[in-house]
Amino acid sequence: MRFLQLAKVIQALPSGMEMDANESALLQAVVLRWYENKPMTVREAIGLADLGSPATLHKRITHLRGKDMLSTLNLEGDRRAKFLIPTERTLDYFSHLGQSMQQAHQSQAA
Numbered sequence: 001m002r003f004l005q006l007a008k009v010i011q012a013l014p015s016g017m018e019m020d021a022n023e024s025a026l027l028q029a030v031v032l033r034w035y036e037n038k039p040m041t042v043r044e045a046i047g048l049a050d051l052g053s054p055a056t057l058h059k060r061i062t063h064l065r066g067k068d069m070l071s072t073l074n075l076e077g078d079r080r081a082k083f084l085i086p087t088e089r090t091l092d093y094f095s096h097l098g099q100s101m102q103q104a105h106q107s108q109a110a
Helices: 002-011 021-035 042-046 054-066 088-109
Strands: 070-075 078-086
Touching (some): 021 042, 021 054, 042 054, 042 078
Antiparallel strands (some): 070 078
16 A cells, blocks of 8 residues: 555656656666766667667657657767756656655655
């Protein structure tokens, strides 16, 4: 039951940040790599076969960029590789998610 309560918190996201499970999984993978100081390239992201086909993953990247959840960055001197970078909105999203989960956990302990 505790899992269901935490899942409910996750589903209550701010307006405009709604994502399906697949978009969320892709966003998490990209953000974790960025957090580890190893930003993922678009090519690497569309190669995540466990999250879908390359065409499907490319569409998901496009959707996440359209929602201002991801942006791309080119390294100076190398225009070929585009790195996926979380936006401020994404960082706010994960901050909100963490705070909501913490509040839900604290209310369970009380």
